[in-house]
Amino acid sequence: MRSFRLRIALLSAALAGSAIAGFSLIAWRLIYAAEVNRLDAKLENLVRRSARPRPPNAWPQFADSLPRELETNSETAIALLVVDENNQILYQSNSLDLQPFLPAPPAFLPRRSFDRAALPEGYRAALPEGYRPPPDLNPQITTIATSSGSWRVSATRFPQTRVAIAVSLSVIDQDMAAIRNIFLIAIPGTLLLVVVGAWIVSGSALRPIRRLTTEIQQVTAIGLDQQVSIESTDIEFVELIQVFNQMLKRLERSFKQASRFSGDAAHELKTPLAILQGELEQALQQAEPGSALQQNLSNLLDEVRRLSGIVRKLLLLSLADAGQMNLYKVEIDLSGMLAVTIEDIELIAPDLRVETDIAAGLKVWGDRDLIAQILQNLIVNAVKYNLPNGWIKLQAERQSETVKMTIANASAEVLAIDRARIFDRFYRGDPARTRKVEGVGLGLSLAREIARAHQGNLTLDDTSAGETAFTLTLPIAHNIAQNKDF
Structure with missing residues (x-):
C-alpha cells in the first residue's frame, strides 16, 4: 500500500529539487560569467595602462602592482610579457610563453583620421596643426589551456611595444569552488525543509479525512443514525461528507x-x-x-x-x-458448566476422543441460558464437522480480566473463503463438504452476537491443516459487576 502523504512530500521534494538544481546551475554559470567579465575588464584596463612610455627598468614595478590590481595573493598566477618593436623581450615575469598570443608587429601604426572642421571652435584652436588622434588600442582577450591550468590572456600592441598580461583562472575557480560548496550544503538542507514542510502541510490537509475515518469507524449496526458534521470543514471535503451522510441514511433505512x-x-x-x-x-x-x-x-x-x-x-x-438483547445476568460457574458440556459430548459422540484442560473456579457474569447456547452451538459444530474417530480439545483459563475458552476439533481443511465468511448468517461453506451435515448456518453467528452482548467475543483461530479451533472470551464476573447494570 502506498502513502498519499508520503507521495505528496516526495513529489514536493522532487519539484523543489528540480527547481533549486536548475536555479543553482544557472546562477553558477551567471556568476562564473560575471567573474570572467570582471577579470576581462581589469585585464583590459591594465593593458591600456601599459601603453604609457616606461623605461625598461620600470616594468618590474608595474609587474609588482598586478597582484593587487587583479586581487590575488599569488604572484605565480600572473604573467607579464613586454616585447619591443624589434621583437626583443623587455620584461617577462613568468615562464609562461605568451609570445604566440601577441599581435603581429606592424611597420607602423597609422593614426586615425578625423574631420577637424566638425570640432567646436574652441577645440580646433587648442589642437596643433597636423594633429592626428592616436591609433585605436583594442586588446585581444582569449583563454588558453596549459599544463598548469587555464589562463585568461589580454594582449595588444603599441607603437614601440607589444604587451601581454595573463592571469590564471584558478583565482576564479577558487571563488566558484566556495560557491559550489555553499550550494552543496544549502540544496540538501533546503530539500529537507521542503520535505518536512510538505509532510506537515499534507498532514494538515488530510486532517478532515482522518476525522471522517474516525467517525466512520465509530459507526456500528446500532449507530447508523450518526451523521458527520460539516461545520468547520474545508469546502473541498463538504461534498464527500454529504455523500457519506446520505449513504448512512440509506444503510440505516435498509438495515432497519x-x-x-x-x-x-x-x-x-x-x-x-x-x-x-x-x-x-x-x-x-x-x-x-x-x-x-x-x-x-x-x-x-x-x-x-x-x-x-x-x-x-x-x-x-x-x-x-437492534441492540435490544435482554440479558438476565447472574454469576455463572463456567468450570462447572463446561464439565456438564464434556459429559454431553461423551453421550452424543462416544467415538470421539475428548481432551480437556479447564482451570477450576472460572466464573463469569452473564445470562446462563445464552452462555449455554454459545457452548451448545460450539460443541454441536465441533461434533458435526469432526472426522471419523477424531478428537475434541477443550481448554479454559483466566487471562487478566477475561476468561478464555478454546474448543478445537479434528476437521477437513477450512478454505480461506470459508474462513472469511464462517460467521455470516445462513452460510455453510463448501456444499460438497457440508451437504450431509444438518443445520442452516445460524449457530456460529448467534454465538458471536451473544458473546459480544456480554462484552466478549468469539473468533476463529489460525490453526494448522486438519484442525479447527474457536476461541471464546468473556469478562470475569467482578469486572462486569462493577461496570454494568443488571
Missing part, C-alpha cells in the same frame, strides 16, 4: 427494514409453530404405537421443533442487531 422483517417474521411464526407443535404432540400420543401414522407424526414434530429453533435464533439475532 431487514431487521424489522426478520424480527417480525420470527415473532409471527412463534405462535403458529407453538400451536402446531402442541397439536402434533397430542396427536402423537393418541396414535397407535408403532404405526406408520405415529412415525409420520414423529418426523413432522422433529421438523416443527427444528423450525422453532430457527425462529428462536432469528429472533435473538434481530434483537442483537
